[in-house]
Amino acid sequence: MRGWAVAAGMALAASLSGCSDDPATDQKDVDAVEARALAAVDGVVHDAMDGTGLEFVSGRHRFVTCGDGLAAGGVIHRVSLNFGPSDEPVEDMVDAAASAMEADGWTVKRVENPAIVEGAKDGDDLRFQFGPAGTQVSIGSSCVDTSNDVANDYQDKGYTDLTWK
Amino acid sequence: MATIELPRTIDPVPTLDSTAVRAATFATNLRAVEVQVKDVQAWAESQGVPEGWQGDARDAADHGTTRFARRVDVSEAALEQAITATDRFEDRLVRLGARRIALANRRTTLNDDVETLRAEIEGNEAVEANVTAWERRASALRAGATDLVDDITAWNGDADDAEDEFIRSLQGVDEIAEGQRAGQDPDRPDPDALGRAFDRRVGDPVALAAWWRTLSRAQKQALLTERPHEIGNADGIPVRDRDEANRAAVYSDIDRLTRQEADGELTDDERAILDNAKVIREELNGRMDDVDPLSGEHLVHVIVYKPGEHGGDGGVAISFGDPDRADHVSVNVPGLTSETSSLPGNLARTEDLHGSASGQTDGTVASVFWLDYDAPSGNPVGSVDDLLDFGSVVGPGAADRGGERFSDFIDGLRASDEGERAHLTAIGHSYGSTTVGHALQDGLPVDDAILIGSPGVPEHTAAALTDADVWVGAKDNDPVSLLGADDGPGTLGGDPAQESFGATRFETGDGSSRIQDALGNHTSYFTGDSLHNLGAIVVNQDDNVTHDEERERWTDEGHYQTLPEYLVESTIKGAGGPIVDGVEEWGRDFIDSLSRGFGPGRFL
Numbered sequence: 150m151r152g153w154a155v156a157a158g159m160a161l162a163a164s165l166s167g168c169s170d171d172p173a174t175d176q177k178d179v180d181a182v183e184a185r186a187l188a189a190v191d192g193v194v195h196d197a198m199d200g201t202g203l204e205f206v207s208g209r210h211r212f213v214t215c216g217d218g219l220a221a222g223g224v225i226h227r228v229s230l231n232f233g234p235s236d237e238p239v240e241d242m243v244d245a246a247a248s249a250m251e252a253d254g255w256t257v258k259r260v261e262n263p264a265i266v267e268g269a270k271d272g273d274d275l276r277f278q279f280g281p282a283g284t285q286v287s288i289g290s291s292c293v294d295t296s297n298d299v300a301n302d303y304q305d306k307g308y309t310d311l312t313w314k
Numbered sequence: 315m316a317t318i319e320l321p322r323t324i325d326p327v328p329t330l331d332s333t334a335v336r337a338a339t340f341a342t343n344l345r346a347v348e349v350q351v352k353d354v355q356a357w358a359e360s361q362g363v364p365e366g367w368q369g370d371a372r373d374a375a376d377h378g379t380t381r382f383a384r385r386v387d388v389s390e391a392a393l394e395q396a397i398t399a400t401d402r403f404e405d406r407l408v409r410l411g412a413r414r415i416a417l418a419n420r421r422t423t424l425n426d427d428v429e430t431l432r433a434e435i436e437g438n439e440a441v442e443a444n445v446t447a448w449e450r451r452a453s454a455l456r457a458g459a460t461d462l463v464d465d466i467t468a469w470n471g472d473a474d475d476a477e478d479e480f481i482r483s484l485q486g487v488d489e490i491a492e493g494q495r496a497g498q499d500p501d502r503p504d505p506d507a508l509g510r511a512f513d514r515r516v517g518d519p520v521a522l523a524a525w526w527r528t529l530s531r532a533q534k535q536a537l538l539t540e541r542p543h544e545i546g547n548a549d550g551i552p553v554r555d556r557d558e559a560n561r562a563a564v565y566s567d568i569d570r571l572t573r574q575e576a577d578g579e580l581t582d583d584e585r586a587i588l589d590n591a592k593v594i595r596e597e598l599n600g601r602m603d604d605v606d607p608l609s610g611e612h613l614v615h616v617i618v619y620k621p622g623e624h625g626g627d628g629g630v631a632i633s634f635g636d637p638d639r640a641d642h643v644s645v646n647v648p649g650l651t652s653e654t655s656s657l658p659g660n661l662a663r664t665e666d667l668h669g670s671a672s673g674q675t676d677g678t679v680a681s682v683f684w685l686d687y688d689a690p691s692g693n694p695v696g697s698v699d700d701l702l703d704f705g706s707v708v709g710p711g712a713a714d715r716g717g718e719r720f721s722d723f724i725d726g727l728r729a730s731d732e733g734e735r736a737h738l739t740a741i742g743h744s745y746g747s748t749t750v751g752h753a754l755q756d757g758l759p760v761d762d763a764i765l766i767g768s769p770g771v772p773e774h775t776a777a778a779l780t781d782a783d784v785w786v787g788a789k790d791n792d793p794v795s796l797l798g799a800d801d802g803p804g805t806l807g808g809d810p811a812q813e814s815f816g817a818t819r820f821e822t823g824d825g826s827s828r829i830q831d832a833l834g835n836h837t838s839y840f841t842g843d844s845l846h847n848l849g850a851i852v853v854n855q856d857d858n859v860t861h862d863e864e865r866e867r868w869t870d871e872g873h874y875q876t877l878p879e880y881l882v883e884s885t886i887k888g889a890g891g892p893i894v895d896g897v898e899e900w901g902r903d904f905i906d907s908l909s910r911g912f913g914p915g916r917f918l
Binding site for chain 2: 206207209211213214215216217220221222223225227229231233234236237238260261262263264265267276278279280281282283284285287289291292294304307308
């Protein structure tokens with residue numbers, strides 16, 4: 150039993166110590182994911198929201214690690230946008246968001262909750278949740294493999310505000 | 315033909331100039347200031363006359379500190395009233411917001427009905443047979459429009475009143491004389507007496523919840539700023555009040571410790587508190603404008619804030635949605651390497667779970683991340699303390715102790731629950747599943763339990779573990795999930811994915827079979843099909859769950875991959891990869907250290 154514990158601990162500990170990928174390559178991959186998400190904000194998200202007349206409240210984006218600190222494994226890029234309340238039926242806005250996503254090549258998924266519509270494209274997930282008291286839009290990437298150091302560096306950058314042009 | 319009069323289109327309901335979230339943020343700032351003022355007052359009151367001082371010097375010193383404390387109390391009393399007024403304003407804004415939504419819905423329906431009738435009438439005016447029915451409908455619409463306009467006017471008036479009252483309340487304590495009057499107000503809550511009453515009930519969530527409901531708004535707010543760390547962490551206090559207390563504690567801790575840091579007076583323990591508080595503040599600030607789409611209230615709530623506990627790792631619990639009012643509540647417990655500094659990734663995963671669950675129901679959902687136990691963490695190639703912390707993963711001790719704390723937390727959520735009893739799901743990942751297992755063994759009052767990437771639980775059958783429905787997520791290429799299986803070390807208990815255990819195993823995907831991807835497999839349960847299944851279980855949509863076969867030792871087709879087999883095969887498949895190289899290098903260092911002894915600057 151003790152042998153098992155030592156072997157498993159060694160293997161796990163060694164895994165946790167991280168791999169030695171090339172940081173420059175990692176950063177290039179991560180930056181590409183970020184650029185793709187920000188382009189979606191300027192493109193499909195604008196297309197979906199501009200016709201709603203909803204007031205833009207705030208927007209932010211950031212990176213988080215795929216796993217925990219010592220086993221970060223890579224990073225996920227996340228975008229969050231908040232809009233004000235709406236008096237229009239959520240079904241209409243969901244339909245508008247779905248149309249905008251389809252026109253931009255996203256695979257649209259309708260879920261059980263009629264106030265929510267989701268899309269998937271290039272490993273990214275785009276989600277609109279409409280409500281009478283507020284609307285949230287989020288974009289999340291899949292995990293981009295990096296060394297632990299690179300992943301933690303990106304996470305440590307924290308939030309960056311987004312502007313709505 | 316008679317003229318049919320239709321009501322004019324109703325204008326949109328005005329929007330509120332103030333929002334509940336902004337009022338809540340303002341109240342948080344006031345509370346943080348109040349906490350610090352109280353700290354100053356407590357310091358002033360504790361200052362006796364310096365030893366050895368006599369005569370006039372003694373009198374002067376005594377008079378000075380007493381007078382200073384009294385002056386501080388004036389500020390404190392003024393702030394108390396401002397906080398209570400802001401808290402009341404926030405609640406009124408929430409209610410006004412709900413009324414506004416109802417009015418907006420009525421307006422939409424009425425305008426639509428008017429347009430429908432107009433379309434029916436236009437072009438058919440000559441059909442006399444319809445006129446009576448049209449007139450009857452038009453009459454009902456006119457009456458409805460009159461009522462709606464009256465209700466919108468009344469709502470507008472109430473919104474103005476709320477703002478006026480709030481402004482008057484703040485203006486009522488913005489001068490020294492008014493602060494003095496507030497301090498002498500016979501109805502001013504006595505935080506000492508309230509504190510004693512609190513102390514008698516803390517530890518009994520049901521009694522505490524019942525007592526808390528009897529307090530006035532001013533009493534709650536007074537106690538909340540008098541003892542924010544205790545109120546914020548007391549099981550049984552409503553989550554929204556815990557959140558208010560904890561936010562005040564976070565921001566006041568940061569202010570106080572940042573000043574100490576600037577003065578060069580920060581101890582190592584205080585450094586850990588400051589670092590943990592900053593991590594939480596970053597998460598809160600980043601979600602400042604995230605609101606519940608239905609209520610407009612803050613989406614995020616801090617339910618536990620213990621930045622100095624667990625050897626400096628800190629304790630924290632944060633929810634998306636309000637567990638006290640949600641139809642479905644989940645609480646997920648993380649495992650190895652979790653500490654407050656790992657909050658960003660853990661909260662992101664919890665947020666994703668909240669999204670998945672919310673998408674599968676039209677009910678309300680709250681998803682809580684709970685880390686208030688000493689999860690094995692630390693860097694195994696760091697200090698001796700870190701190695702010991704990390705090494706606790708091989709034994710159930712931390713899980714057993716953590717299970718007790720988790721049970722207390724769940725008891726608190728049950729006690730503060732409002733309305734119909736929530737459908738509650740406990741989720742444990744990795745070592746967190748062992749922790750949840752120990753809590754289940756002690757009778758954790760949940761409806762469903764989900765064990766993912768589990769290294770083992772303290773019973774060999776689900777029935778022996780709990781009355782709750784037990785679900786298991788286990789990737790075949792997640793070595794941690796094989797630790798409790800046959801041929802595994804089993805130091806933490808049995809594998810809940812085995813058929814003999816009797817749980818329901820859901821689809822998670824198997825993950826890559828290369829050793830390099832082992833940890834990736836272990837840390838990716840909150841994605842893809844696995845995430846969808848977690849969300850379905852959380853909102854009690856069992857039919858949405860896709861199932862996987864439980865692990866069975868021997869079948870006609872063969873048997874599942876045991877841990878020894880996995881390690882051999884995955885290492886062969888990953889040969890030459892960076893992790894394998896890392897294992898070899900680490901192993902050489904380890905053996906070298908063993909042979910030469912540990913020492914500073916060496917392996918440990």
